[in-house]
Amino acid sequence: METHESIILIYSSDTETIDSIFDFCELSQTKSLRLVTCPNEEALDDHLDHHECSLVFIDLKSFPDGNQLDAIAQRVSPKPTIAILPELDQHLLIRALRNGADSVFTQTEMRSDPLELVRCLDRQLQRAHAIEETRYLRDTLSKSLEELKADQDAAAQIQQRLLPPAEQTLDDGLHCEYILRPSMLLSGDFIDLINLHDNKHLFYLADVSGHGASSAMVTVLLKNMTNRLGRLYNRGDSKTLESPMALLKHFNREILLTSLGKHMTMLVGVIDLNNSTLTYSIGGHHPSPLLTQGGKTVFLEGRGMPVGLFEEPIYEEHCIDLDEQFSIALFSDGILEILEGDNSDEKEQNLRLQCQDFDLTPEQLLKRLVNSETEMPDDVAIMMVSRRC
Template sequence: MKARLLIIDDEAMVRDSMEAYLEDSGYTVVAVDSGSAGLEVLDTQQIDLILCDLRMPSLDGLQVLQKVKQRSENIPVIVVSGAGVMDDVVQALRLGASDYLVKPIIDMVMLEHSVQRNLELVVLERQNESYRDHLESANRELRNSLDELRSDQQAGRKVQMKMLPDFVDEGGLSFRHKIRPSLMLSGDFLDYFPLDDKHYGFYIADVSGHGASSAFVTVLLKNLTYRLKRNLKRGSSQDLFHPVKVLERINQELLDTECGKHLTIVYAVLNLETLALNYSVGAHFPMPVLLIEGKAQYLEGRGMPVGLFRDAQYSEYQMDLPREFTLSLFSDGVLELLTQPSLAQKEEYLLNLIEQEAGNHDAIVKALALESDEDVPDDIALMTVVRNEYAVR
């Protein structure tokens, strides 16, 4: 459907020639001989473009242009002027005229081209306005979604923090921990808990990926250990005393959930009387660092990731610990903090750091800047287990 045009010109010959040519071009044209008549047309009809003479008695083109722009910014106005009134043309363009033509209009093709071009610009402007409105609406929805997501993540973070154990200081044995997520939620998790009067179980785990989906797996871990502790208390299961069985249970439950996540883990049981340490490894790296008499070394052990293979097999390792020791367990995010060029050098740095700080948890946290607010590339978890013979006495 062709556009509806309004011609305002007090010269009948100019008005009639423009009207005839534009109607032949397929436009619907309304032609009037004064500015006031043109404004009356605007009150009663939908007009898509105006052609207006600048020099008219009573209400001239500049006044018409001002009133049109006050009513609607979207109607393009092409001013028509004689060659001697270019100052008025400049003023009209400043007031918002879309284009200008000089009388007499010899080439009507130029008239049609100006009309067509300005109508196309109006269409583009309306499309842009619609796009801006859509974009603003989408941005509002996105901001609302982000606010909701942030609120959910903050709530999730509080839940995660409450799932972590309290520090332990009893009978010469202490447990400390620090988790620093790369996002609001963490895929790293750890826990420690008494199994009976003589044994403590503890683990550190690193779930694949980041964010909410990985954090969900940490809830599964906490729930599983809760159920195993409940079974232990009821006497229906001794699984928590056997590291291999614990990894097998986690492996089975992760695969059964079909959540597409796996994890690395070290689960250990410490006998407080004999100081025997039994542990199993599920592809975790770096291995825990044992500090004895000022000398640090990595524990031995290897195993398959947990949650990837139905037929995964795990081994149990056992070692006897001295009366005094410090055991530091890290997730692999700590390696991302270190600036050493090779993996071997990063591992060596961790050993040297633990020796230098005598395994002190707070000193290690400070040295690695784990209290910093700066973004980190990966979740970081640290657990420190210390036994002090003098405190036992």
């Protein structure tokens, strides 16, 4: 906080009292004092309406109305108020203290022991300075938080625009929808869906380590990498997007090169509608995807290492046949934080039972698991890719 002057208001019409206070302030250890005299109520109101002050002297000889002292003390609170009594009178002293004076001096004391008043003045000015510094820090923090909130709002809007439509129907009745509920304003979960050649469709769900802005920045990087691969794919220069395992290896290599200290888990799948197959790879992600078809709901098998941790990760690529009607459900690990169950196995079985309803949407599933107003302990993303003829 920058050094500033302390403004002392002297509410008095008595020249002798005003001169005495000026003399005392010259003896004060506090630097940069500015004294302002207010000989009447109008002048006092005008100053308090337009300016701050650090301390107020009120001369009760000039203005004996105790109610006025009370009003002034409340108006400048928590800044200190010092009352000057014409004489030592028990009733006047008690009334001044009850009406808000932080300290009281008599005219006699001012003449007989001026140093005591100076010491009192310095203590009250130190208190006023602490109050002003606290206000300054509070206002600065509040402004910084507002700026941060504005930045986060802008970043959240950018991140939202990077996501695919929340619900869309593709070729041959293939339907994709998702819900993404961040624990903070920005999310470390990310979802994407990309149309490939020959009636193939790539989809993935990524869960970046950590929360907030740093994790959200990795999702932006992930989208940028996907777009770059998409341009190469459309030019015929790369087939990486058609292979979930190759895509995981590519993301792993690129994340390591950034040295961001972040990693992520991923579920990547490619649906081939011509052959009715699903090819998928799992990059350290938990829980595994759920496949519902033929009246059964099962977790897909597969293992793999997280993306961005190891230079030579091991991934598996699996291929399974899809029925005419099927539903594939993907979840970020935040879903396990809100599922009922004493352990991971119980939570997974609960999730599997919930997903047996073939027509369930991600939003309906989330509503079954948690109240819409409940704060999430972690980001939660649910993605469903299905064909319901």
